[in-house]
Amino acid sequence: MRTLIGLLLSLACACTGTRTGNPGHNGDLPSGVVVAQSELAREDHPALSSANAETLGTDNRAFAFALYRELSKEPGNLFFSPYSISTALAMTYAGARGTTETEMATALHFTLPQSDLHAAFNATDLALAKRKDQLAKSDGPVPTKGDGFELHIVNQAWGRQGYTFLDSYLDVLAVNYGAGLYLLDFSGKPDESRVVINDWVADQTEQRIKDLLPDGSITGDTALVLTNAIYFKASWFEEFDPAATKPGTFTAEAGTRNVDMMHAFSETGYAEVDGYRAIALPYISKDVKMLMVLPPEGSFGDATSGFDATLFDGLLSQLQEATVTLSLPKWKFESEKKLKAPLQALGMRAAFDDGAADFSGMDGSMNLWIDAVYHKAFVAVDEEGTEAAAATAVVARDESASLPVTLTFDRPFMFLIYDDPTGQILFVGHLTDPG
Secondary structure, three states, rough: OOEEEEEEEEEEEEEEEOOOOOOOOOOOOOOOOOOOOOOOOOOOOOOOOOHHHHHHHHHHHHHHHHHHHHHHHOOOOOOHHHHHHHHHHHHHHEEEHHHHHHHHHHHHOOOOOOOHHHEEEEEEEHHHHOHHHHOOOOOOOOOOOOOOOOEEEEEEEEOOOOOOOOOOHHHHHHHHHHEEEEEOOOOOOOHHHHHHHHHHHHHHHOOOOOOOOOOOOOOOOOOEEEEEEEEEEEEHHHHHHHHHEEEEEEEEOOEEEEEEEEEEEEEEEEEEOOOOOEEEEOOOOOOOOEEEEEEOOOOOOOOHOOOOOHHHHHHHHEEEEEEEEEEEEEEEEEEEEEEEEHHOOOOHHHOOOOOOOOOHHHHHHEEEOEEEEEEEEEEEEOEEEEEEEEEEEEEEEOOOOOOOEOOOOOOOOOEEEEEEEOOOEEEEEOOOOOO
């Protein structure tokens, strides 16, 4: 019988401290969990060439925008974490072989060899973990009041009790992702196991992502669940003055909305490319920024279909210091997506085919295939900063002179949270209606 694989990614944003590694090493085990893991420790200083680091950033950005264009075909607000999805699927990719491996590489835009890819993900995670120690203080006219920054990344694997996985696969998870294997009774207690995993996700995301795995997503055929969690919450480098927040209007797709509009006068990065206007707002750890993009007026659907890695990179390259009079709505919403169909549309087909999937690098057999991919995300933006959370579940069966600029985000726009040195897009989305 072909066996069900479950792979779970979890990601979020908030502001306390930075941790990496296997939570089994520095916390209590969830109830009912037994640990079986590689004897190898995580590589804390992975060898990574600058070329490989740049390649992973380029590849992951290409995937982020390819997936963005697929998800943008549905109306409404959108928010997701391409980095979380890429990480969880990279852990899955480690066990893929043959056509399954080739198609996954194409869909995910992976161009590095397997060994280099996983080392690059490890190095990137470790670099992101250092952002907490790189906080800056504003010396401008409006010094930040906030001191909050957390970027928390952790990976974990969950296996079915009694199922055998290859030592070589467990080694990849341990060395590159800091993930051990938590064993649960998927066969005898599938729903209780689902609750254990959901509770873990909620804990890792400060309760922002709950019930990621829906009823029935874990069955007796589930063999493996892979999880990645990121929690990020950060104060702006220069906060908005709450006293300056005033009622304003936002022209949503469904009509005009009355919203709370934040206002600021700031020296920051500004760019214009092909009618797209963008502003980069740094957080208190200035390597991490939010890029907000106001597309040309007209059809927002046309704008999203044309928003790709080339445009994003072009906007970043054209950023120059400007004196910006900024008006920006406050927003908060949740987004939930099933990713199986979009991933198939990107070319990842065999992995979802119970007759063709080849994950023999996990267990030495042709039994495993992916059944579903779930993703939930949360974002809140206000005068102090940003909180964002996301979780993904893959469930398978068996500087120059300043320019004066006025920029008002009073109609649908895109926004991204990215890490400048690694080139990784942590979150991407668009706001069509503040509600």
